[in-house]
Amino acid sequence: MRQLTELEGVCLGIVSRLASCTAYGVRSELLASPSSSWRASAGSIYPLLTRLEGEGLVSAHEDKNDGRGRRLLRPSAKGKKWLRKWIIAGADKEHVSQISDPVRSRMFFLGTLAKREQKQYLDDVIVLMESFVEEARENLNSDAVAENLYTTLGSLGALKLNETRLEWLKQVREKLFSPNQSRSASSLKQSRSVSS
Amino acid sequence: MRQLTELEGVCLGIVSRLASCTAYGVRSELLASPSSSWRASAGSIYPLLTRLEGEGLVSAHEDKNDGRGRRLLRPSAKGKKWLRKWIIAGADKEHVSQISDPVRSRMFFLGTLAKREQKQYLDDVIVLMESFVEEARENLNSDAVAENLYTTLGSLGALKLNETRLEWLKQVREKLFSPNQSRSASSLKQSRSVSS
DNA sequence: CGATGCATGTAAGCTGTTACATGATTGC
DNA sequence: GCAATCATGTAACAGCTTACATGCATCG
Numbered sequence: 001m002r003q004l005t006e007l008e009g010v011c012l013g014i015v016s017r018l019a020s021c022t023a024y025g026v027r028s029e030l031l032a033s034p035s036s037s038w039r040a041s042a043g044s045i046y047p048l049l050t051r052l053e054g055e056g057l058v059s060a061h062e063d064k065n066d067g068r069g070r071r072l073l074r075p076s077a078k079g080k081k082w083l084r085k086w087i088i089a090g091a092d093k094e095h096v097s098q099i100s101d102p103v104r105s106r107m108f109f110l111g112t113l114a115k116r117e118q119k120q121y122l123d124d125v126i127v128l129m130e131s132f133v134e135e136a137r138e139n140l141n142s143d144a145v146a147e148n149l150y151t152t153l154g155s156l157g158a159l160k161l162n163e164t165r166l167e168w169l170k171q172v173r174e175k176l177f178s179p180n181q182s183r184s185a186s187s188l189k190q191s192r193s194v195s196s
Numbered sequence: 197m198r199q200l201t202e203l204e205g206v207c208l209g210i211v212s213r214l215a216s217c218t219a220y221g222v223r224s225e226l227l228a229s230p231s232s233s234w235r236a237s238a239g240s241i242y243p244l245l246t247r248l249e250g251e252g253l254v255s256a257h258e259d260k261n262d263g264r265g266r267r268l269l270r271p272s273a274k275g276k277k278w279l280r281k282w283i284i285a286g287a288d289k290e291h292v293s294q295i296s297d298p299v300r301s302r303m304f305f306l307g308t309l310a311k312r313e314q315k316q317y318l319d320d321v322i323v324l325m326e327s328f329v330e331e332a333r334e335n336l337n338s339d340a341v342a343e344n345l346y347t348t349l350g351s352l353g354a355l356k357l358n359e360t361r362l363e364w365l366k367q368v369r370e371k372l373f374s375p376n377q378s379r380s381a382s383s384l385k386q387s388r389s390v391s392s
Numbered sequence: 393c394g395a396t397g398c399a400t401g402t403a404a405g406c407t408g409t410t411a412c413a414t415g416a417t418t419g420c
Numbered sequence: 421g422c423a424a425t426c427a428t429g430t431a432a433c434a435g436c437t438t439a440c441a442t443g444c445a446t447c448g
Contacts, residue, residue, distance in 0.1 A: 017305065023401095025399095036296075039437065042399095067443090068398065068399050083305060087302045087309060090299065093328070098233050105202060111213075112279050128287070128288070153371070158297075161361065235410090238429070239410075239431085242428065264427050266427065
């Protein structure tokens with residue numbers, strides 16, 4: 001019993017949650033989610049679901065009368081078991097620490113830019129983050145998400161995460177561009193220990 | 197002028213920050229960072245830096261007397277310019293929203309597990325997150341990080357992010373397993389709007 | 393009757409990983 | 421002297437992306 005990849009786990013999860021869906025539906029679900037890092041390209045989703053079908057994790061029901069040649073997918077008992085295994089196997093150090101953030105990556109080298117470029121970058125990113133957070137907030141309040149408790153909890157996590165990122169970016173901007181504040185590294189550490 | 201990939205940008209940034217370093221040093225830096233999602237395999241780093249060298253972004257100084265055949269890397273003026281471009285190009289919607297979290301991915305499908313499996317998963321992940329956050333806290337207080345303001349700011353972001361993730365996980369556990377609390381989705385939304 | 397959306401798929405390529413292979417240096 | 425670390429690389433593969441290709445259904 002091989003390990004499912006991240007995308008395989010998520011796709012199998014989507015098929016399991018939706019009563020009956022097409023591969024196209026799985027793609028749409030991924031594309032609609034603002035908190036998904038995947039492009040959900042046809043070139044990944046279709047071969048992936050064909051693979052899962054070949055391994056007996058999802059079953060496909062073809063309707064000959066359907067002109068579009070739709071293939072309706074459903075999880076098999078084996079598929080549900082594998083999904084559970086995939087979730088549980090995610091409770092290890094690798095999965096917990098493995099979160100990538102392109103904005104944070106750039107922060108480490110922000111000193112390479114001229115001061116006004118640094119300001120420009122931070123301003124731009126903060127504006128984008130603000131609309132992104134607002135979008136996530138609206139997404140959470142929409143009925144589409146609220147019908148499933150776990151979907152709500154997941155979206156709530158995404159929102160909280162991005163709220164924190166925004167708060168952090170604003171704090172960075174203040175530290176770097178507010179002359180009435182201390183700019184030393186130690187002052188940051190002190191302010192942090194208060195919140196813990 | 198092609199776009200640098202994420203890993204290329206980060207490696208170029210590391211070479212730029214360190215006065216003089218080897219490819220091995222770049223790897224070590226990436227491997228040591230707890231907030232890095234890359235495995236920093238030799239198979240990625242060496243060809244990558246050779247490529248950057250071929251494009252004139254880093255220059256390598258070989259010492260014939262060095263038995264190990266060490267190649268000391270330094271960023272060129274062109275390399276520094278590309279690094280700046282890479283940072284600035286990161287201020288767009290794609291980069292701001294593109295953050296993946298394997299724990300959150302699983303949350304969406306946690307309902308697939310039996311109640312006690314759900315509890316087990318959350319407990320396990322929370323324990324791991326706690327030690328991970330503690331590690332990040334210590335990392336921030338160490339001298340190695342504090343010598344560079346931007347490194348401190350980056351590490352601070354990682355810490356804040358993981359503190360929020362931990363808080364969220366604890367909240368989820370409480371919502372799902374504390375009988376004296378409401379479990380409805382709407383109660384979550386109400387509690388969220390307070391924090392905004 | 394034409395645009396948009398639903399629906400399926402393939403081929404080539406990019407980016408990173410695992411696993412292997414080699415050798416010098418340093419510290420105990 | 422020998423283990424651990426420093427140091428460099430390659431070959432094969434995995435996983436996802438872009439770009440292309442096709443055709444039906446639905447709504448205005």
